[in-house]
Amino acid sequence: MKILRTAAEMTAWSNQENSQGRTICLVPTMGFFHEGHLSLMRMAASLADHVVVSLFVNPMQFGPNEDLEGYPRDFARDCDLVERQGGAVLFAPDHEEMYPEGFQTQVLVRKLTSPLCGRKRPGHFVGVTTVVSKLFHIVKPRIAVFGEKDYQQLAVIRRMTQDLNMDIEIKGHPIVREPDGLAMSSRNSYLSAGERQAALCLYKSIEACREQVRKGKRDSLRLIDGIKIILQSHPAVAIEYVAIVDEITLTDCATVDRHSILALAVKVGKTRLIDNGKLIIE
Numbered sequence: 001m002k003i004l005r006t007a008a009e010m011t012a013w014s015n016q017e018n019s020q021g022r023t024i025c026l027v028p029t030m031g032f033f034h035e036g037h038l039s040l041m042r043m044a045a046s047l048a049d050h051v052v053v054s055l056f057v058n059p060m061q062f063g064p065n066e067d068l069e070g071y072p073r074d075f076a077r078d079c080d081l082v083e084r085q086g087g088a089v090l091f092a093p094d095h096e097e098m099y100p101e102g103f104q105t106q107v108l109v110r111k112l113t114s115p116l117c118g119r120k121r122p123g124h125f126v127g128v129t130t131v132v133s134k135l136f137h138i139v140k141p142r143i144a145v146f147g148e149k150d151y152q153q154l155a156v157i158r159r160m161t162q163d164l165n166m167d168i169e170i171k172g173h174p175i176v177r178e179p180d181g182l183a184m185s186s187r188n189s190y191l192s193a194g195e196r197q198a199a200l201c202l203y204k205s206i207e208a209c210r211e212q213v214r215k216g217k218r219d220s221l222r223l224i225d226g227i228k229i230i231l232q233s234h235p236a237v238a239i240e241y242v243a244i245v246d247e248i249t250l251t252d253c254a255t256v257d258r259h260s261i262l263a264l265a266v267k268v269g270k271t272r273l274i275d276n277g278k279l280i281i282e
């Protein structure tokens with residue numbers, strides 16, 4: 001596996017491989033890998049000749065009071081894990097390489113970024129779409145894989161590639177969970193033992209909501225009220241949002257149907273966690 005640090009080296013490698021007819025699948029990440037990231041890498045390996053994993057903790061997508069400084073990092077371990085998944089390149093640029101002096105361009109997807117996480121994290125998605133656009137231009141992949149864990153991000157990236165005629169296929173990967181249901185996240189490392197237990201309420205409320213839907217309850221506002229009661233029963237948990245939205249437009253659904261997603265964001269102690277799931281599984 002190669003570790004490349006500059007955009008020029010990365011693009012030169014990709015040009016060479018693309019000119020030989022070998023396809024590249026990109027997995028963009030912020031590192032501190034867990035089994036969720038590794039599953040994305042394995043999916044990528046099944047879709048293309050080469051897997052390129054990018055590792056960049058992107059300051060543009062963090063708000064001023066968020067966890068940029070403390071974001072967990074372990075570069076040596078991450079390199080080892082990419083190598084073991086058969087990754088061809090780990091692209092790990094530094095801040096100067098991605099945002100050199102004079103940098104001033106942003107990519108903005110409008111409507112899809114306003115609800116859910118966009119409401120609480122202004123500027124987050126513009127940071128995501130800007131860095132992902134840069135990565136797409138630098139790495140020149142045929143395919144890119146993103147996790148459904150960050151459901152809104154996936155929807156926004158799909159929209160961006162379509163709107164800007166980027167010739168890259170976007171693949172979503174299902175959420176990878178711990179055996180007890182907690183969605184894997186680099187940020188789970190922040191949780192104390194008690195918070196880790198409380199964090200299970202996210203998955204439990206998705207399951208409880210699915211059960212209500214199975215019993216025929218379809219009124220979103222009532223279902224959301226039920227979920228809020230579950231979440232509020234944990235003193236360490238503060239709700240950021242609970243929403244039932246259409247899987248494509250991310251607009252609120254008044255009644256649940258086959259296209260409805262339950263999306264949740266909470267703070268457990270100081271740690272912000274998100275989760276989501278379809279309410280009717282066919």
Ligand code: AMP
Nearest residue numbers: 029030031036146147149150175176184
């Ligand atoms: P991150 O390093 O957290 O920015 O995540 C990099 C990619 O991995 C994103 O596309 C995430 O959606 C995806 N990802 C993170 N956690 C999970 C998970 N538990 N299941 C599936 N995908 C995930």
